[in-house]
Amino acid sequence: MFQHIQKTMDHAVVLSVTGLTGPAGPAGAQPLLAALHFDIPAGVTALTGDEGTGKTSLLRLLAGDLTAVSGSVSVAPDDVFWVDLQGAEHDQTTVQACWDALRTRYPRWNEALLQDLAEALDMTQHRAKRLEMLSTGSRRKVMLIAALASGATVTLLDQPFAALDLKSIRAIQDFLNEAAEHPSRAWIVADYEAPGDVPLASLLHL
Numbered sequence: 001m002f003q004h005i006q007k008t009m010d011h012a013v014v015l016s017v018t019g020l021t022g023p024a025g026p027a028g029a030q031p032l033l034a035a036l037h038f039d040i041p042a043g044v045t046a047l048t049g050d051e052g053t054g055k056t057s058l059l060r061l062l063a064g065d066l067t068a069v070s071g072s073v074s075v076a077p078d079d080v081f082w083v084d085l086q087g088a089e090h091d092q093t094t095v096q097a098c099w100d101a102l103r104t105r106y107p108r109w110n111e112a113l114l115q116d117l118a119e120a121l122d123m124t125q126h127r128a129k130r131l132e133m134l135s136t137g138s139r140r141k142v143m144l145i146a147a148l149a150s151g152a153t154v155t156l157l158d159q160p161f162a163a164l165d166l167k168s169i170r171a172i173q174d175f176l177n178e179a180a181e182h183p184s185r186a187w188i189v190a191d192y193e194a195p196g197d198v199p200l201a202s203l204l205h206l
Helices: 055-063 095-103 111-120 136-149 166-179
Strands: 003-006 013-022 033-041 043-048 070-073 154-158 186-191 202-205
Touching (some): 013 055, 033 055, 033 186, 033 202, 043 055, 043 166, 055 154, 095 136, 111 136, 111 166, 136 154, 136 166, 166 186
Parallel strands (some): 043 186
Antiparallel strands (some): 003 202, 013 033, 013 070
C-alpha cells in the first residue's frame, strides 16, 4: 500500500504528482503504479519498498523516461536528473565523456563540485577509462558524481549505496546531509530502507 509521510512542513514543495498511473503493462494487465498523489518538498526524500514494488519505475516516470498512462508531474524532465549507465550501450564511453555529455544538459552544472566528488570517491584516476573497464561500484560512482554535480531541481538516485566502499558511502551520506537543508532543490533516494543518519523532508513507501 502506497504511503506518503511528510516529515517537515517548513520546506517548499518542489515537485507535485497528481493521479500518476503507469507504466503500461502487457495487454490486459494493470499498471504497476496507480493514481499516486504526493508532493516532494525541498531536501531529501526517501522512496522505500521491497523488490518489485515499483521504486525504479516511479523514478523513471518522474523523469519522463517511462510514459505514464495518466496523471501529471509538475516538473519538466529537463529539470530532473536521471541516468542509468549500467546498460551495454555505455560500455565504450569513457568516464570523462559521460560527464562532458551530461554537463551540456544541465545549465546549473557545478564543475568544482564534480572535481571534489571525483576526488572524494577516488575516481579522478579513472577519467580516461571506458565504463566497461570499471567495477560495478565504480560505474555507479560515475553516475552519482554527475547526479550530485548536475544542479538539477530534482535529482533521482536509485540505490546509490549499492556496491560502494565504506569511504564512498560516507561521502554520499555527507553530501545528502548538506542537501537536506537546501531551500529549493530535492533529492529522491530509492532503496529498500531510508538512508541512515540523513534528515528526511518526506518518506514515500511502496
